[in-house]
Amino acid sequence: MDLKGKVAVVTGSGRGIGREIAVYLARHGATVVVNVKKRIEEGNETLAEVKKYSDGMMVQADVSSRSGAKLLADQTRRQYGRCDILINNAGLGIGMPFLECDDRLIEKMISSNYLSAVYCTQEFSEIMPEGSSIIMMASFAGIRPMMYLSLYGSLKAAIMKLTEYLALELRSRRIRVNALAPSIVKTKMGESLLDYLHMTEEEYASKHTLTSSIIYPEEIAGAIGFLLESPNITGQTLVIDSGQSLMGDLFM
Numbered sequence: 001m002d003l004k005g006k007v008a009v010v011t012g013s014g015r016g017i018g019r020e021i022a023v024y025l026a027r028h029g030a031t032v033v034v035n036v037k038k039r040i041e042e043g044n045e046t047l048a049e050v051k052k053y054s055d056g057m058m059v060q061a062d063v064s065s066r067s068g069a070k071l072l073a074d075q076t077r078r079q080y081g082r083c084d085i086l087i088n089n090a091g092l093g094i095g096m097p098f099l100e101c102d103d104r105l106i107e108k109m110i111s112s113n114y115l116s117a118v119y120c121t122q123e124f125s126e127i128m129p130e131g132s133s134i135i136m137m138a139s140f141a142g143i144r145p146m147m148y149l150s151l152y153g154s155l156k157a158a159i160m161k162l163t164e165y166l167a168l169e170l171r172s173r174r175i176r177v178n179a180l181a182p183s184i185v186k187t188k189m190g191e192s193l194l195d196y197l198h199m200t201e202e203e204y205a206s207k208h209t210l211t212s213s214i215i216y217p218e219e220i221a222g223a224i225g226f227l228l229e230s231p232n233i234t235g236q237t238l239v240i241d242s243g244q245s246l247m248g249d250l251f252m
C-alpha cells in the first residue's frame, strides 16, 4: 500500500490502537496528524514514531466537543490543506451498571463515543477530496451485549449504523465510510476491561475465544490497511472478535 502524498488524521492516537494505526499509516508513507485530548507526552511519543517514517504533526484537541473537532480540522487544513484518511478512533470505555450511571457519565460517554465521530466527520468533510476514506472504531460490544457496557455498547452500535448512513450520504463526494468492531484488544482500555471482569488475558484467550488469543493493536492497524485498499467496500463493519461471537454469552 502506497500512501505517499496522502494526509491521515487519527483521533485519540496518544497510545493503544490509535498509536498503532498512526505509525502503520506513516510506515506506508502517509503524512499523519496525531491527536490527543490532554496527554501531550503520549502524543509526542506517537509523533516521534511517525516521524521515523514520514511527516506529521500533533494536535491537542478534545474531539468530544465541537470546538475540539473544529480545531483539529482547522490545524490540519492550515498545515496540509487536506485530509484523505480520517480515522475516528477516540473513545472511552467505562463499565458501569446502567442504573448507577449519572448524568455526567452519560454525557461524557455520548460525547466521547458518538459525538466525536459526528463532529469530526462534519468538520473534516470540507477538506476531504474525492476518493477519501473514513473509518470508525466501533466495538464488538455494539454487536453483542456485555454486562455493564450498556452505554458504551449502545453508542458503538450507533456508530455502526452511522457508518451505513454516512456511506450513503457521502457517496456523492466519493468518500467511503467503514467501521471496525473488535472484541478485546490488548491496550490500556482492553486491560482495564479484563481487570474489571477479574479475568487474566490467558483465561480470556483460552476460555472465551476460538483463536486462543487476545487481539493485538497491530491486527487492527492491518485491518485499517485492508479497508483503505478495498475500493468497493463501503458502509460495512469488519468484525475482529477472535471468534467470540460463536462462544456463547461472555460477561453475562
Ligand SMILES: NC(=O)c1ccc[n+]([C@@H]2O[C@H](COP(=O)([O-])OP(=O)(O)OC[C@H]3O[C@@H](n4cnc5c(N)ncnc54)[C@H](OP(=O)(O)O)[C@@H]3O)[C@@H](O)[C@H]2O)c1
Pocket (backbone or CB within 6 Å): 011, 012, 013, 014, 015, 016, 017, 018, 035, 036, 037, 038, 039, 042, 061, 062, 063, 064, 065, 089, 090, 091, 092, 093, 112, 116, 137, 138, 139, 140, 181, 182, 183, 184, 185, 186, 187, 188, 189, 190, 191, 193
Ligand atoms: N481496547 C479494546 O478492547 C477495544 C475494543 C473495541 C473497540 N475499542 C475502541 O478502539 C478505540 C481505541 O481504544 P484503545 O483501546 O486504544 O483505548 P485507550 O488505550 O484508552 O486509548 C484511547 C486514546 O483515545 C484518546 N481519547 C479519548 N477521548 C478522546 C477525546 N475526546 N479527544 C481526543 N482523544 C481522546 C485517549 O486519550 P486520553 O487518555 O487523554 O483520554 C487515548 O489516547 C476506542 O474507540 C475504543 O472504544 C477498543
